[in-house]
Structure formats: C-alpha cells, structure tokens
Amino acid sequence: MVYDTKIDFLYLSEQDMIQAGVTDMPACVDTMEEMFGLLYKGDYRMAGPNSDSHGAMVTFPENSPFSTMPKPTADRRLMAMPAYLGGSFGTAGVKWYCSNIENRQKGLPRSILMFTLNDVVTGAPLAHMSANLLSAYRTGAIPGVGARYLARKDSKVIGLLGPGVMGRTSVAAFIAVCPQIDTIKIKGRGQKSIDEFINWVKANYPQITNIEVVDSIEALVRDSDIVSYCNSGEVGDPDTYPIVKREWVKAGAFLAMPALCNIDAGMEQADVRKVVDNLGMYEAWYEEVPKPAHKTIPLIGVRFMDMIAEGKMQHDELEDIGKMIVGEAQGRKNDDEIIIMSVGGMPVEDVAWATVVYRNAVEQGIGVKLNLWDTPTLR
Template sequence: MDGTRIDLLYLSEQDMIKAGVRDMAGCIDAMHELFSLMSKGDYRMGGPSGNDHGIKLGFPQTSDVPGMPLDGPDRRFFAMPAYVGGNYRLCGIKCYGSNQVNRKKGLPRSILMLTLMDLETGAPIAYMSANLLSAMRTGAVPGLGARLLSKKAPKVASIIGPGVMGKTAIESFVVAQPTINTVKIKGRSRSGIDGFVRYCQEKFPTIQNYIVCETEEDACRDADIICFGTTNALVFEENPYVNGSWLKPGALIMSTSALLMDDDFMADKTKCKLVADNYKMYAGWGAGQPYPTQKSVSTLIGMRFYDLVTSGKLRPEDITDIGDIINGYKTGRDFENQVIVYAVGGMPTEDVVWGYHCYQKARELGVGVKLNLWNGPELA
C-alpha cells in the first residue's frame, strides 16, 4: 500500500509452482514452525473458541424454493479464516467450492483460493490459487508426524486412498523418512491404483516395492506408517474401520479424512498413544446434535478422540497435540513398540503459513500479476 492506494499480488497455479508451492521439505519445515506457534496459543481460527475448522454453506436434501440447489456428494462451499502470529502476523481466508460432479467435467472435486490480508487494515495483499497449496500442506502435516512420531528407520508405508492426498502423503513420508522402500496401496479402482504407482515410480526412485491390497486389514498389517486419505462415506458406519489387532507394534497410523478405529484399543494407554494436530478443534464436535451429524472437520478419528473423552475412557490430557511435542511440553513416542494414532483435520492456519512462504518467494522472483484494488477508496 502507498497512502490510500491498495495493490495486491495475484498468483495463478503456474505462478504458485514457480514460487515453490511443491517444495515438500520446505512445507514440512513450515508446518513444524506453525505447530510450535499453535502450541503457544499464537493463532486464531473461526468460531467462539478460535478453533473452528471453517464455516460451511450446504444445501438442503429437498426444497420447495424454485431453483434452490440440492445437496449432493461433497457439495458445499467453505470459508476458512485464520490468524497466525510469530514472525507472520497476518490473517488469511481460504475459500472453496466442492462438488463430486466436477470429476465428470475434468475438474478437481474442490476449487480453492487463498486471500492473505494485512493484519491492521484488512486490506488484501495477495490472492492465490490454492489447490496445490492445500494439497501440499495436507501432505506435509502427516509428513511432520512421520518425522516426529515414527519408529526408527521405517521401511513400509501404506496408503489407503491413492488420490491427491495419498500422493502428497507418500511424498512427505519419503522426505521425512528416506528409509521407506515399500508402499502398500488400497484403493477403490484399479485405474486409480495404477496411476498412483506410476506417479510414485516417476518421482520416488528409492521406493522399490509396490503391494496392492484388497482390504484395509491387508494394507495395515506389517506397515510401519499407515495413512488414510479416503473421502467420508455418506453413511457414517460405512467409513473405513481399523481393528487394533491388525497393527504392527510401533506402527504410526494417521488419517486426513475418513477412519474409524477400535475404541478400546485407542483407550489402552499401555499399547496406544493418541496425537492430534489440534485437539481443541475436535472438542465439542456435534454437541447437542444427533450423532453423528457434525461434518465441519474432515477427519473422523479426531472426533473419536473427543468421544473417548466424553465417555470417560480417556481424559483430555491423554490426547497429545503435536505442537506440544515440538515445544517439549509433552513427549512423542514413549517406547519403540507403542502404536501412535495421529488425527490430521486440516486447518486454515496451515494455508496461511505456506501461502505466505509462497507469496514471499513470488515477490523475490518477480512472479505473479500486480492488481490494483483502488488508488483511493470511493467511500471512506
């Protein structure tokens, strides 16, 4: 800004690529810094507690209003505001529209944009394509888990849901734990699995073995790191389920979306440790609503953490936030054979931090298009 003049930088998807949005190692480092700040309370998101995932606009199942859009698979609009402190001290809002019919049009299920805003004035400083940004930060947070929570020298990683989230997750695992040489895959279609394998073969030459699995149980057994990236099912009980007996001692299992697990196993602190990206985001989910109607956070396993607390099987302090591990307030893996369950719900704080890194790089490289909002406001 110069006086009352306001300019902002527009970054297309190609601009974001030039600005390093696909730098997974850098993204994991940025998430490490972010979760340290979040552990100290130096952040805000939406809602009264400052911990809401976002605000969803959905549509009714039926309507008498002419032209009213109707609900459908993954059909929604979402606004995700956040403030991040530390050296960032800025606000941002990620917004997106989502609809499964996009796939038939050759489009991603969700189309995302991020606005970065000046903290004092609220003026926009950047408006950027956020599909790749969101995919990278979604993969980087599991990668941070692999860096901090995995057993030593893991060899076998399992991907359940080999879509975009599965691709960025395996990339983050290879970056965080380069000893990984085998990938197990469970997907819905052979074409999706084959595409995932081709992608990995092109990008990750250190992976030597690919094992296609028929069931979630096959994918979980003998794996050191397991990641679920499947879309939430329309019927809650039809989401993927994992029994604790399937898990190898010392396994790290995480979910960025749909996953249900054996409650008794998760509550057994002699075998299992529960780690969240931000437990406060899950606390209170669905309160006062018929179970389970709340879908405003994307990972079901975090919701199950809250259920275990409200049912009295665990205490809130039994859930460990990953930022508290980073800051040394709590421990990570307590013993080598401990199973760790890690909930990854996705937060706009992550988008703001990685978006800001890309914005700074774009300015350094002279990438993007400068747009003028006004030379001076018409109304002030």
C-alpha cells in the same frame, strides 16, 4: 500527514504457485512444524467463539421449494476458512473452499479453492492465489510433521488407503522425514487412480523399490510402519468408515488419519497413544454438531471426543502434537508403542504456507500485480 492510499495485490495462478515453490514438500513440512509451535503457544486466531473453528460452511436442505437450489450431494461444500497466524508470519487470510464430487464428470477436480492473503494491520489484500495445490500440500505435510515426531526413524513401509491427491502429498511428506522408506502398499477404488499413483511414485521417488496393490484394508495395515487413510466416502454411519483393528497393527506403527476412519475396541485401549493436531479445534467441532459427533465429522479425533463423553477415555489421554514440537511433551517414547494421529486440517496451515509462497513470489518477481485502487472512492 499524507498517506499513500494506493493498494496493489498479487494474483498467483496455479502455474505461478508452482514456480514460487508450493510443491516443495520438505519446506512445507518445516513450515507446518513452525506453525504448530505458534498454535500451541496461542499466537493465532481462527473463527468461532473459542477461536478454533475449522470454518463456516453453507449447507443445503434435502428438500427445498426452490428448484435452482443445489442438493446436498456428496462432498458438496461452500466454506470460508479464515485465520490469523503470528510469529514470523504475521498475516491473515481466508480460503474459499468449494467442492462437489460431480465435478469429476466435467473433467474438474472435486474441489476448486482460492486463497486471499491480507495485511493484518490494514486488512489490505496482499495476494489472491490459486489454492488447490496450496491446500493439498499443507494437508499432506501435517502427517509428515506427525511422522517426524511419532514414527520410528527406521520406518520402511507405508500402507496407504486412497491413492489420490491427499494420498500423494502424504506419501511425499512421509518420505521427506523418513528417508529409509522403500515400500508402499496401496488400496484404491479404481485401477485408473492406482495406475496414476504408481506412475507418480516411479517418476518422483526412485528409492521406492516395491509398490504392492492390496485388496483389503487388513493387508494394507499389516506389517506397515506408517499407515494413512486418505480416502473419501459417505459420512453419517461410522460403521461404514474404514476401520483399524488392533490385531492388524504392527508394534511400533504410526497411523496418520486425515480422512474417514474408525477403530475397534483394541485400538481404543489406553496403551494406544492418541494424538490430535489441535485439541481446541476438536473441542470446537464437538460443540458445533449433534452427538455422537463422529456421525457428522468422520475424523478419528472426533471419535476420541465421543469416547471421552462415553467414559471410554480420559481427557488427559488425548495428546496435542504442538506440545511435543515446543518440547513440553515427548514424541515417540519407544520402538514398540502404537500411535494414531488425527489430522483435521486448519486455516492457519493455509495462512502459513500461503505466506511463504507469497514471499517467494515477491522475491522472485512471480505473478501478476493487480490494482485495487489508487484512491478509494468511499472513505
């Protein structure tokens, strides 16, 4: 039998990705919901011994004998995030995640990301694509999926810490699933980012009739139906992470936390429901880092794992959003319960959204076809 050995793949620039629908948040939320169902059923694989690892990161020492070796400055990452996702996707891929907070001094985004999508049978590349928007929109869509199941349907007020890229995409997702939202309270570090966020909201979401800039986290949380911390900051001391105090939180609030976060003793109580996006990933993280793990990984879901180890929480109190999506557990149970969800980010999310955008691009003739080889030199 004669096989066709020619391999072409699609290169998609950032503008190509936009044209192919990467910024379509309602579609991204739906895609992430489908992904969560597959995740809960087990039709996926990520890295690590339990197939739930976030990825593999290159780290740098504080002191190196090599003058050219990078220093471990804030948000410096060189990280590979591979995954396979089954179901209607049936693809594999890897995101190469590079970031350095010093990039902003050069007019560049903190993170510069690329994604390669592969045929799962042969391993041949299907596409190599710009991934900053891919990653940003899939990240924001996850709090949106959480809000679909866990926020009150009549939610009107968002409290947002960190009006940057993650904050924008989270707001877009919240509005996609809670159309009655009309107010956003924001707290940011600098006036420039606040002004840019306000201009973005006004340009894209005219239903938002009230934007309030607040000067404290307490003011941000109080009276908000949906709360999200999307800030960046130094990792290592949980006492410095932005906190949520129970006395601030409105009855019935949903809190989606994709960034640094800590909670007080009141929020630790069992009547506050604690949800994660993938329990296996938090278990994998917990095995990979020194304890208490929250010092190394600042997500609130990792704090939940520390609480279990400290005897402050039972393992079965920790809920998985996927179980709710497949109908094996209930989402919001009443209008008064407080629910906090940890959002960790997973490479299966990138695979899911990359597959949808790639297929859109193929159907619409978007992108540049590149040739890997007609016939491989080595076989």
